[in-house]
Amino acid sequence: MARAPSGAGFFAVLPYLGLWLVDTRGLSGGGAGLVVGSSILANRAGAVLLIPLIHRLGLKASVVTGYVGAVAVFALLGTGPGLAVTGWLVLAALVGLFLAMATTAMKASVAALPADQQLRGFSYLNMAVNAGSAVGPVIGGQLLHWHASWLPLSAAVLHLVALAAAPALPGTWRRSERPRPAAGGSGRRPLVQRRFVVFSLLACGAWVAYAQAFDVLPAYLGDTVDARDLGLVFTLNAVMVVALQVPATWLSRRVLDAPRGGFGVLWAAAGSVLAASVLLFALGRSAGLSVVLVAMVLFTLSELVWGPLYDTQVSERRGTLSLPAAYALAGVASGAAESAGAWLGTLLVVGRSGTGPLSPAAAPYWGAAALALLTALAMAWDGRSPSADPLDTRKGEGNDHDVDVSARA
Known part of the structure; x- marks a missing residue:
């Protein structure tokens, strides 16, 4: 599947990008943080600029x-060793933008499946x-030791493999249908509805926590845990997802359908575990690799639940938005949260001394854990609150182009 080599290329570079820019390109911690943040922001939110082109x-x-x-x-x-910070910013943003286009289109394809198949579809995508x-973090960690300048080139090769597999994806090559007005409406109903906005903003706490685990951790542990060992930590995350995603999805479905279960209960549980894992990551400088491994196990268990749940909720709460527009707009919120978390986290940990859990370098992890816990509580409350907005009854019809947002969005 095309998403597998693309994921390998992305994770071969992104977790190490800040460290690579500091150690091999001479950027400051703040400059490296800006570059990493620009790539994440473009990757998460850039597709909103490309909605008309995707359609x-x-x-x-x-x-x-x-x-x-x-x-x-x-x-x-x-091949750009002599670039200034602005040059790295532009290139990092461009790669994020192109990957945002591919990811948004692929998620929209999954969301066009029948409603009872969407959670399973997003689980398989995960x-x-x-x-x-x-394999991506292992490649990245080894290249940092063998030939650091080859790190981005490895991502180029892996995305060539993804490109070769892309024509086999389901669907047709035809252009999208032109947008049409919402059914039964006068055209005055807002396209972006309250329940979609509330969910997208509440989920930002989880994305800030995610940034500390995946984007900031190599810089935070750079003087404590060897890069090759850290690559194995990220590999543990990936292997657990592959091994446990199917049973985790089955369990999630049982909780969603239980009389006292539902979305709020499920997210609250996953968010609480996420907060605990981030706190354990903060201990990594003092306690070493063993605690980092435990933290990654807990992080992965939470990700198995809230990752696919997030994607299905974007589809469910989209209202009259088209599927590409919904995932692009949700990406604005998640991208801004992860980008800000990565930039601030990298800025605070690079060059900061101290190994204790209360050292200044650990501050991003304490803050991210608090945000993840607050998000869990807010989602539990949101899950109990009835919404005035009806669910999208057109899900599963494969109509992902029914209503568009303005081309200026």
Whole structure:
């Protein structure tokens, strides 16, 4: 599946990008944090600029176009040793933008499945990402020791493999249908509805915590845990997702359908475990690799639940938005949260001394844990509150182009 080699390429670079820029390109901690943050923001939120293009090209062609652009920009990243910070910012943002295009189109394809197949579809997509990312961090960690300048080039090669697999994706190459007004409406109903906005903003706490675990951790533990060992920590995450995603999805479905279960209860449980894992990551500088491994196990158990749940909720709460528009707009919130978390976390941990859990360098992890816990409580409350907005009854009809947002969005 195309998403597996793409995930390998992405995770071969992103967890080490800040450390790579500091150690091999001479950037400051603040400059490296800005570059990492720009890539994450473009990757999560950039697709909102590409909604009209995705609709025009169609979902399958958009995936191919995104991978072609990613190959080109990763190759430039690997051959740009003399760039200033602004140059690195532009290239990092471009690669994030191209990958956002491919990812949004692929998620929209899964969300077009019948409603009872969406959670399973997103679970399989999560497995594909993690199957690739099982080898990605290992590749990145080894290249930092063998030949650090090859790090972005490895991502270019892996996305070439993804590009070769993309034509086999389901769907057609035809252009998308033109948008049409919401059924039964006067055209005055807002496209972006309250329940969609509330959920997207509440989920930001989880994405800030995610940034500390995946984007900041190598810089935080750079003087304590060897890069190759840290690569194995990320591989543990990926292997657990591949091995446990199916039973975790089955259990999630049971909780969602239980009389006293539901979305709020499920997210609250996953968010609480996420907060605990981030606190344990903060102990990594003083306690070493063993605690980091325990933290990653807990982090993965939470991710198995809230990752696919997040994607299905975006589809469920989209209202009259088209599927590409819904995932692109949700990406604005999640991208801004992860980007800000990665930038601030990298800025605070690079060059900071102290190994104790109360040292200044551990501050991003304490803050992220608090946000994850607050998010869990807020989602539990949101899950109990009845919404005035009806669920989208058109889910599962495969109509992912019914209503568009403005081309200026």
